[in-house]
Amino acid sequence: MITGNGITKTFRQRGSVLAGREVHALRGVDFAIAKGGSASFIGESGCGKTTLGRIIAGLETYDAGEISIGGTPMSGLKPKQRQPHFRKIQMIHQDPYSALNPTRTVHQTLQAPLALRAKQTGRSRQWMDERAAEVLSLVGLDPDTVLSRYPHQLSGGMRQRVVIARALTVDPEMLVADEAVSMIDVSLRLGILALLKDLRERLGVSVLFITHDVATARYIGGDSELYVIYRGQVVERGPVDTVIADPVHPYTQSLLSAIPVLHGLELPGEQPVVPLASLDESQPDTGCLFTRRCPFHTDRCAGERPLLRVTEDVPQEHACFYPERRSVVARPMSEV
Numbered sequence: 001m002i003t004g005n006g007i008t009k010t011f012r013q014r015g016s017v018l019a020g021r022e023v024h025a026l027r028g029v030d031f032a033i034a035k036g037g038s039a040s041f042i043g044e045s046g047c048g049k050t051t052l053g054r055i056i057a058g059l060e061t062y063d064a065g066e067i068s069i070g071g072t073p074m075s076g077l078k079p080k081q082r083q084p085h086f087r088k089i090q091m092i093h094q095d096p097y098s099a100l101n102p103t104r105t106v107h108q109t110l111q112a113p114l115a116l117r118a119k120q121t122g123r124s125r126q127w128m129d130e131r132a133a134e135v136l137s138l139v140g141l142d143p144d145t146v147l148s149r150y151p152h153q154l155s156g157g158m159r160q161r162v163v164i165a166r167a168l169t170v171d172p173e174m175l176v177a178d179e180a181v182s183m184i185d186v187s188l189r190l191g192i193l194a195l196l197k198d199l200r201e202r203l204g205v206s207v208l209f210i211t212h213d214v215a216t217a218r219y220i221g222g223d224s225e226l227y228v229i230y231r232g233q234v235v236e237r238g239p240v241d242t243v244i245a246d247p248v249h250p251y252t253q254s255l256l257s258a259i260p261v262l263h264g265l266e267l268p269g270e271q272p273v274v275p276l277a278s279l280d281e282s283q284p285d286t287g288c289l290f291t292r293r294c295p296f297h298t299d300r301c302a303g304e305r306p307l308l309r310v311t312e313d314v315p316q317e318h319a320c321f322y323p324e325r326r327s328v329v330a331r332p333m334s335e336v
């Protein structure tokens with residue numbers, strides 16, 4: 001089980017124009033991912049989902065809150081003591097080409113982490129070769145064909161499979177797939193998603209999907225937990241099928257219907273939501289973070305921040321004072 005409580009991260013911008021400006025990437029996020037479970041973090045660009053994934057994988061620090069891995073709080077440990085815990089969490093990035101060293105064959109790529117494991121556990125060279133073939137088979141690649149190849153001799157989908165195979169060499173407990181299919185040819189995407197689903201079922205490895213794409217979260221479906229993140233806050237959370245079928249937060253509703261509709265052509269009852277890009281981020285954040293884009297906001301929303309909670313008749317957690325079914329459409333930029 002991997003849990004986070006109150007994870008907070010603020011970046012201070014560098015560069016002449018933005019120097020000193022604070023970006024609240026995460027504002028007290030709670031999450032829990034069971035052993036062998038799966039979850040998806042979803043939200044538009046800049047909402048903080050990658051930062052959260054990087055924190056979970058031990059690649060980014062956080063300012064406040066606590067991450068616990070297998071019941072062990074990380075804050076009480078020295079950096080060296082944390083390493084073996086975070087090694088169990090492997091990140092799969094969106095660009096498999098830049099994740100692989102172009103001068104190394106697949107064999108050399110897999111041997112590096114395997115050599116470390118062999119040294120730690122007193123295993124032989126033969127074990128390393130067998131394990132390399134085994135992880136390649138697990139990701140659906142033929143070892144005899146790919147071991148001698150360089151990244152440029154593989155398709156995008158095959159490269160991503162090699163990246164996943166490399167992650168498997170350390171027997172991870174969780175894979176964090178950060179937009180893992182967005183740079184892969186559309187025809188190969190489903191195969192990678194199916195592979196991650198399959199690895200979860202066969203090896204019991206947890207999978208965390210970070211995506212802006214509802215279809216990816218929906219494909220995972222079933223028992224997966226969906227976390228909808230808006231400007232560093234989780235605004236809706238629940239089983240993916242429940243949230244997708246019946247979203248109650250206006251932000252989730254706009255994400256799920258983010259098909260640009262021409263102003264004036266909304267269906268009866270549909271309310272346009274203002275695009276994020278039109279917000280003046282320098283204005284202070286009081287009340288609900290979504291207020292300035294929300295067509296349904298009231299004075300209460302502007303003055304008080306709703307916390308994530310369940311209420312009567314709404315099974316999923318939500319951070320909205322008015323959780324209701326509504327018809328929301330994203331309005332095209334040109335209309336604002």
Ligand SMILES: Nc1ncnc2c1ncn2[C@@H]1O[C@H](COP(=O)(O)OP(=O)(O)OP(=O)(O)O)[C@@H](O)[C@H]1O
Nearest residue numbers: 011012013023025044045046047048049050051052
């Ligand atoms: N190293 C950094 N220094 C300064 N600001 C950062 C840094 N990393 C992220 N940010 C800012 O933090 C916010 C959240 O970024 P993050 O990459 O986590 O969002 P995201 O939802 O994953 O977006 P995307 O899908 O575009 O990657 C953004 O405003 C981003 O500009």
